[in-house]
Amino acid sequence: MDFHFSEEQQQFRMELRAWLKENLERPWIEELRDPKNDEKKLFDIRRNWQAKLNESGYLGIHWPKEWGGRGLTVVENAIFAAEAIHAPPIASRVGINLLGPALIHHATEEQRRRFIPKMLSGEEVWCQGFSEPDAGSDLAALRTRAELDGEDFRLEGQKVWTTFAPWSDWIFVLARTDPDDRYGGITFFLVSLHQEGIDVRPIRQITGESEFGEVFFSGALAKREHIVGAIGEGWKIAMTVLAYERGSMSLAHLARFDHYLKDLVDGVRENGSLQRADVREKIARLMVEKEVLRANGYRTLATLASGQAPGPEASLEKIFWSEYSRRLADGALDLLGLQAHLLVRSPHARPHMDWAQEALYSRAVTIYAGSSEIQRNIISKRILKLPSS
Amino acid sequence: MQFELNENHALLKTSIREFLEKESPLAKSRPMMEETQEGFSKELYAELGDLGYLGLTLSESEGGGAAGVIGLAVVLEEMGRVAFPGPFLDLVLAEETLCRVKDQQASQFLQETVSGRKKVLLARSEALDDLERSSLQTRCDQDTIRGTKLPVSYGASADVLLVTTAEGLALVPRPEEGWKATSLPALDHAQRFVEISLDSPGRLLTDKQRADTILQEVDQLGALGASALMLGLMEGSLELTLDYLKERKAFGRTIGSFQVLQHRAADMWIRVESSRSAVYRAAWALENKLEEASLLVASAKAYSGDSARFVCGETIQLFGGVGYTWEYDPHIYYKRVKTLEQLYGSTRNQLEAALQSQGI
Numbered sequence A: 001m002d003f004h005f006s007e008e009q010q011q012f013r014m015e016l017r018a019w020l021k022e023n024l025e026r027p028w029i030e031e032l033r034d035p036k037n038d039e040k041k042l043f044d045i046r047r048n049w050q051a052k053l054n055e056s057g058y059l060g061i062h063w064p065k066e067w068g069g070r071g072l073t074v075v076e077n078a079i080f081a082a083e084a085i086h087a088p089p090i091a092s093r094v095g096i097n098l099l100g101p102a103l104i105h106h107a108t109e110e111q112r113r114r115f116i117p118k119m120l121s122g123e124e125v126w127c128q129g130f131s132e133p134d135a136g137s138d139l140a141a142l143r144t145r146a147e148l149d150g151e152d153f154r155l156e157g158q159k160v161w162t163t164f165a166p167w168s169d170w171i172f173v174l175a176r177t178d179p180d181d182r183y184g185g186i187t188f189f190l191v192s193l194h195q196e197g198i199d200v201r202p203i204r205q206i207t208g209e210s211e212f213g214e215v216f217f218s219g220a221l222a223k224r225e226h227i228v229g230a231i232g233e234g235w236k237i238a239m240t241v242l243a244y245e246r247g248s249m250s251l252a253h254l255a256r257f258d259h260y261l262k263d264l265v266d267g268v269r270e271n272g273s274l275q276r277a278d279v280r281e282k283i284a285r286l287m288v289e290k291e292v293l294r295a296n297g298y299r300t301l302a303t304l305a306s307g308q309a310p311g312p313e314a315s316l317e318k319i320f321w322s323e324y325s326r327r328l329a330d331g332a333l334d335l336l337g338l339q340a341h342l343l344v345r346s347p348h349a350r351p352h353m354d355w356a357q358e359a360l361y362s363r364a365v366t367i368y369a370g371s372s373e374i375q376r377n378i379i380s381k382r383i384l385k386l387p388s389s
Numbered sequence B: 001m002q003f004e005l006n007e008n009h010a011l012l013k014t015s016i017r018e019f020l021e022k023e024s025p026l027a028k029s030r031p032m033m034e035e036t037q038e039g040f041s042k043e044l045y046a047e048l049g050d051l052g053y054l055g056l057t058l059s060e061s062e063g064g065g066a067a068g069v070i071g072l073a074v075v076l077e078e079m080g081r082v083a084f085p086g087p088f089l090d091l092v093l094a095e096e097t098l099c100r101v102k103d104q105q106a107s108q109f110l111q112e113t114v115s116g117r118k119k120v121l122l123a124r125s126e127a128l129d130d131l132e133r134s135s136l137q138t139r140c141d142q143d144t145i146r147g148t149k150l151p152v153s154y155g156a157s158a159d160v161l162l163v164t165t166a167e168g169l170a171l172v173p174r175p176e177e178g179w180k181a182t183s184l185p186a187l188d189h190a191q192r193f194v195e196i197s198l199d200s201p202g203r204l205l206t207d208k209q210r211a212d213t214i215l216q217e218v219d220q221l222g223a224l225g226a227s228a229l230m231l232g233l234m235e236g237s238l239e240l241t242l243d244y245l246k247e248r249k250a251f252g253r254t255i256g257s258f259q260v261l262q263h264r265a266a267d268m269w270i271r272v273e274s275s276r277s278a279v280y281r282a283a284w285a286l287e288n289k290l291e292e293a294s295l296l297v298a299s300a301k302a303y304s305g306d307s308a309r310f311v312c313g314e315t316i317q318l319f320g321g322v323g324y325t326w327e328y329d330p331h332i333y334y335k336r337v338k339t340l341e342q343l344y345g346s347t348r349n350q351l352e353a354a355l356q357s358q359g360i
């Protein structure tokens, strides 16, 4: 039992802090507030920030050095997430957080050499092509087909809810190479979006933005050399991706939640309600649950740092942080009233926090990366071993 | 960063688990709760003394096991799992108080408590609610202690009481004719609350200021200990539930195959495991005397209280009618948890403590 950060890890934190002070010109919320920044400009800011991080060794912190990483552990990566909360999110979040680990685990040396450096530099932005209109929770029902065409394959079908698709250069796709084998008939392809036979259409979200989209394939080329793992191994690789998407990131969320709860406390101080018993109880519970979330996060971190891959326990983290984020945002809207409804560019909006965006976004986090219901299925089947119906 | 127990603690966990599963399964402990005056097995407590469990947290020079706060949490978690009855945590807290006062008689009693020969218990509360009061009514007047304490957990079994008075902390040996104790039967039939009227010879051990400092430290350990007990209780309750879900049939299938019940079991598990993370992180912080210990202990107590209430309540629900019978065990867990939510710093007081630890 030990939750200490080591000397070296503390040292890493101090250096990073100094680096951020020097290099982060403007907090992300200021960029969001700036009316000159449209969605395209904001995305460029993220891409530039990512390039800067990469040049300074702050991307792929826990990846092996030979793959452009820094060769440190998930602990330093979590420290980065905690320190950099006011920085823009990187452009290729999906690539670096999800595909990167899968490539390091499963790809060939040649594939890693081809894809990882440009993923890190932000030159190639990635999106995740798993979900389809009729295959979401039931992902193995996916129907996008990969048909043999000489040495290579041609894709036919459609993906949906593809985050960053409108800004991406490449997509990793689960496609069917065998229509009769539910799990063993799925293959994991890396596919360029800049080609004939691909049509990307943005979808507007409840926030009004179009962060995700649809991707239509009609004969797009999927090269054999860009299959990760063997043909028919796609499901296994997808599970690695999903495990990373669910667990291992709750400390990054925590750093945000620390900042959010602080803003909420400031807010109730300013509106004069901090001494009300109902307010105190609500804030205290949010604070207590946040500490529990941190304890869960450190626990996962300790497991990952000891070299184990995330298992079904990742479902616990996914449920906890996603459902907590709803309670926190709802709590803020309750206690701050309409001030927390004001959009970031509205007069009178809270200067350091975009509660409206957070409240809406918190409705997505319990759906993606396996909905809360699916996580509970995983826990009851794989951990509690309850019988199937 | 490491979450696993170290070798010593892992060993401690195995030994206490084996001991309790053999000596105190509910089939054996329920008659103690239900049919004895003390509410626990005196023989088992004597054995806990012989085996060194009663001096668990004390240093080796005090005759203790030096297992630290984490070791205490490990043992209490296991005791919770089998709903082990009696004043184990109360004895530990009395010891932790005794070892902080420099006094020869206190050291004497400490040794006798560690060995299991005597029971020293704290008598602090003067009201049944958890509201803070500005002053104590119990007084120490020229080596006589006068006042009324309630509730005192297992007070009737005490050989010595450590009594808080307006003047400070006093040591009161059991009078020849015994305590003037009135039993206060409560929701948790395994608990023994008494009201004790004191007009007895006693002696001031420390003044008020020092007593407050000592008890503040002891209270943190109490809150942590109660959290670990509740963690164990909800684990035990979840184990009961999972067995039942896999065995009971309705509509021609095992009820554990109904998705709605699977999700409720998953929620119970989430609560148990999250409480585990919180309790052990708090134990670690307290053991290392870290600044954040106040926040973490208060969080662990409040969260495991809410969680244990939920988990043990769900157990009754998922058992159906038999869950509401005296015969089945779910109520044993549920009742212990309801008591622990109130004792050692009630949930609402812990929530307030959490805020204050952050200057809010």
Ligand SMILES: Cc1cc2nc3c(=O)[nH]c(=O)nc-3n(C[C@H](O)[C@H](O)[C@H](O)COP(=O)(O)OP(=O)(O)OC[C@H]3O[C@@H](n4cnc5c(N)ncnc54)[C@H](O)[C@@H]3O)c2cc1C
Residues within 6 Å of the ligand: A127, A128, A129, A130, A131, A132, A133, A134, A135, A136, A137, A138, A160, A161, A162, A163, A164, A212, A364, A367, A368, A369, A370, A371, A372, A373, A374, A377
């Ligand atoms: C903001 C956002 C970003 C996303 N980004 C991506 C992306 O980049 N790439 C990508 O591939 N996908 C992405 N997704 C898609 C996401 O993974 C799916 O929406 C999700 O898996 C749910 O699938 P669905 O939408 O088809 O809902 P459905 O599967 O139709 O689910 C509908 C409801 O039924 C419940 N349900 C379904 N099956 C069960 C069951 N067996 N037991 C109990 N309840 C069940 C679900 O929990 C849900 O409440 C994103 C989604 C969102 C909201």
